[in-house]
Amino acid sequence: MNAPVTAIQIQNVTRRFDELIAVDDVSLQVQAGTTLGLIGPNGAGKTSLLRMLATLSIPDTGDVLIQGLSVIRQPRLVRRLLGFMPAEFGYPRGLTIHEYLEYFGALYQVPAVELRRRIQDVKELTELTARDNVAVRGLSTGNRQRLLLARTLLHDPQILLLDEPASGLDPRARNELRGIIRTLASLGKTIVVSSHILPDLEEVSDSVAIMEAGRLVTHGSLEQLRHTSGExxxxxxxxxxxxxxxxxxxxxxxxxxxxxxxxxxxxxxxxxxxxxxxxxxxxxxxxxxxxxxxxxxxxxxxxxxxxxxxxxxx
Ligand SMILES: Nc1ncnc2c1ncn2[C@@H]1O[C@H](COP(=O)(O)OP(=O)(O)O)[C@@H](O)[C@H]1O
Ligand SMILES: [Mg+2]
Missing domain, CATH: 3.30.70.980 (YebC, transcriptional regulation domain)
Structure with a gap:
């Protein structure tokens, strides 16, 4: 077996909002090709941390290396490597599914000759079955999450950051989402997926990081956590x-x-x-x-x- 390669290296990252320390000196590594479950109650700092990984917000101290590239010094290069699925879903009004995916494909600079094929691929990967000409705003929550994930995959990133992808989904859709995450993992993607709902992550995570009040409470494989959890x-x-x-x-x-x-x-x-x-x-x-x-x-x-x-x- 090859030696494990670090895909994401979070080094002593802190992020403040005035007096509030949203992320407090967090250090964490994710090996290439593995899935990290980021767990914590609301307000723990999960979104703040993911946004820094995604280059959308800059750490006050510390740095994050994505495949060795700094999110602070090389944000453009980093962005090409990763796909970020935000928890909040804003979308241009009036677009159909196909227009929406074309729009984001253009934003991600997917070459026009490839885009048609990529759109087909991401629809299959996310099991998005709604028809191309359906308006985005009319989609069910489940299909909206699939579309959001599909959009995240358009430029075929190696690293996926999924912020509470299961939120608002019913149990059946959650189950399907877990299947999609496993499929993406089997394609060799490095995935960080957050949730405040534990069973969403237990099945799909190779390792788990638990955050609370900005701090990393614990991190390790499920096996390790079971053994170091006090009892x-x-x-x-x-x-x-x-x-x-x-x-x-x-x-x-x-x-x-x-x-x-x-x-x-x-x-x-x-x-x-x-x-x-x-x-x-x-x-x-x-x-x-x-x-x-x-x-x-x-x-x-x-x-x-x-x-x-x-x-x-x-
Ligand atoms: N843009 C912001 N301005 C001020 N406070 C923020 C901002 N973003 C997040 N926070 C605060 O930072 C803390 C962590 O929030 P967040 O990262 O969204 O947590 P989580 O995603 O785990 O629910 C919360 O107390 C939140 O209110
Ligand atoms: Mg959040």
Whole structure:
């Protein structure tokens, strides 16, 4: 395998709006061909950070290198490499889908001879099925998001910055969007996608960065985050008859590998070190506590996120 190549290098980036520090000394790297999920509640600084990556706003301190090019010193070169899908969708009134894509193709300076083919490609990639002559303003939210993404892909950028692409979509459209993101990833694109809704990103992200109040709270692969999230990564649910719940909890809490043990009738929910599951069962059995059901599960991203942000999720 080739050594990983850094596609995006965020170096100690800070952005202020008067007194407010929207992005506070963030450093982060994204390897080429991987997808980074940028998660955080509203106001965390996700859009402010993405706009700096997209050269639309300039860091007060620090820099961002996109394939080695500085967003501050070489913004024009950087823009060619990336596609930015903004969260807010403004569009010229009265255009049809085809006119809209032609308009943006011209803005991105896609050569006229290629544009027809590119428009066809991006419509297929985004599964935009509405007809060419349909007015943009009449589109459903789902198709509008597809069109916005299609426009972002017109110049075939290697790096995609998608700001809350799932916002306003129903569950089915969210699911389809995840499929589209996976397709783009399989084409080798480097993708940064933001959301305040965790399940949107869990499936598509190779690594995750969690922001809160401008700061990067944590960053890593899902596996790494599960292991460094304060409480260890495996949760065991043990169901016992209700009259045994408290006794079971007392026994389990006494075990050295148990990080936490809560009674959530009719179960005790134990977080413990990975390899201790069988031992926990043995303890209960040796004290003659009947076990009705037993399940081990990895913590999902939501658990990790809740721990990282101390539950301050909007
Ligand atoms: N142009 C701006 N002027 C003043 N404050 C801003 C501006 N853009 C963002 N902010 C503030 O910066 C903080 C981060 O905002 P934003 O980057 O939009 O967060 P997110 O995208 O995570 O919701 C918020 O407190 C927001 O009000
Ligand atoms: Mg935002």
């Amino acid at each position: 260890t990564g495996i949760q065991t649910r043990i169901r016992v008859p209700v009259e045994f719940l408290e006794a079971a909890a007392v026994l389990l809490r006494a075990h050295s590998s148990v990080v936490s043990c809560e009674v959530r009738s009719p179960e005790v929910v134990v977080r413990a070190e990975e390899e201790s599951g069988n031992e926990l069962l043995r303890i209960l059995i040796s004290e003659q506590i009947p076990i009705l059901e037993y399940a081990r599960e990895a913590l999902d991203l939501e658990d990790i996120f809740m721990q990282s942000t101390a539950g301050r999720v909007t």
